[in-house]
Amino acid sequence: MWVRFWGTRGSIPTPGPHTLRYGGNTTCVEVRTEAGELFILDIGSGACGLGASLMASSPPSQQGHILVSHLHWDHIQGLPFFAPLYAPDGLWNIYAPKPLEGTAREAFAIQMSPPFFPITLDQLTARLHFHDLQEGTFQIGGATVTTRSLNHPGPTLGYRIEADGVALVYACDHEPCGNEVSTSCQILDPRDYAHAKFLADADLVIHDAQYNAGEFSLKRGWGHSVGEYVVELCRLGRVKHVVLTHHDPMRTDLIIDESLEQLRRGFADRIGLPRVSAAAEGAVINLGVAHGSG
Ligand SMILES: [Zn+2]
Numbered sequence: 001m002w003v004r005f006w007g008t009r010g011s012i013p014t015p016g017p018h019t020l021r022y023g024g025n026t027t028c029v030e031v032r033t034e035a036g037e038l039f040i041l042d043i044g045s046g047a048c049g050l051g052a053s054l055m056a057s058s059p060p061s062q063q064g065h066i067l068v069s070h071l072h073w074d075h076i077q078g079l080p081f082f083a084p085l086y087a088p089d090g091l092w093n094i095y096a097p098k099p100l101e102g103t104a105r106e107a108f109a110i111q112m113s114p115p116f117f118p119i120t121l122d123q124l125t126a127r128l129h130f131h132d133l134q135e136g137t138f139q140i141g142g143a144t145v146t147t148r149s150l151n152h153p154g155p156t157l158g159y160r161i162e163a164d165g166v167a168l169v170y171a172c173d174h175e176p177c178g179n180e181v182s183t184s185c186q187i188l189d190p191r192d193y194a195h196a197k198f199l200a201d202a203d204l205v206i207h208d209a210q211y212n213a214g215e216f217s218l219k220r221g222w223g224h225s226v227g228e229y230v231v232e233l234c235r236l237g238r239v240k241h242v243v244l245t246h247h248d249p250m251r252t253d254l255i256i257d258e259s260l261e262q263l264r265r266g267f268a269d270r271i272g273l274p275r276v277s278a279a280a281e282g283a284v285i286n287l288g289v290a291h292g293s294g
C-alpha cells in the first residue's frame, strides 16, 4: 500500500509563497493497494491535481473509491473539478456519512447544481454509486474498511483501511473529547482512549492537527485536533508513523516547521513515540506489504 498527499490544508485553500512546501490545497489523499485498487480520502481542492494525474496515466485511471470524512466544504470542494467524473468510462463509488437529513447523494446534488455550479451530477458521464455510511466494517475488494464517528460538528467518520497486511487510519476532522489538553497531554477523557483504540497499531495515521495546545482554549468547539493530543494518542496506541494534516490556513511553512520542533521537544522524554511528520503536498509514503500476515 502506498499513499500520496494531494491536499493538506484545512478550512480553505491557501496558495502563496508561504505555503509552498506543505501545500495550499485542501485535504485529499490518494491510497493504492498492491492490487492496484484506488482509494481517495476526501476530495478537497487537491482532487483537481489528482484527477488530472489519473487522466494523464496510461491507460487513464477512471475507477475507484472516494471515502469522504464529512460534507464540509474543505473536504468536498474538489469534486466538481475531478476530471475522471467527466470520462465516459468512469466508475466511482462515493462513500460519506449519512447526513442528518436526506442522503449523501442529495447533498452532493445540491453542491453540483445552479446557482452553485453549472453542471449537475446527472450530466456527468462517469457512473457514480453513492453509499451512506455509519459506524461499521465492510469490504472493498481486498481491503477491510472500518469507520468510526469523530467528534466534529455534523456526522463525520474516520476511516481505517487494512490491506496488504498493513493498516492506515485517516481521522479528519476530530476534536479532543476531554476538557484538558495541555502540552503534556497526560489527562485524557475515556472517549479519547476509545479514539486511541481506533488508531492503535496502525502503520500510518493521518490525523487532523489544526492547532497546538496553546491555541486550543480559544478554538474549543470548532471541531479540530491538537498536535500534542494526536501524538500522545498515537504513542499510547503504538502507531508507527503519524502524519499531522489539515493545516490551519494561517500556518505558514515556517510555523509548521516550528510546531513540529515544539512537539518533538515536548515529547523528547517519552518512550514509545511514533515517527511524527507534517503532511506535505506531493509527499509519497510507501507502506509496502507486510509479509507473513493476512
Ligand atoms: Zn475540515
Ligand SMILES: [Zn+2]
Residues within 6 Å of the ligand: 070, 072, 152, 173, 223
Ligand atoms: Zn469539518
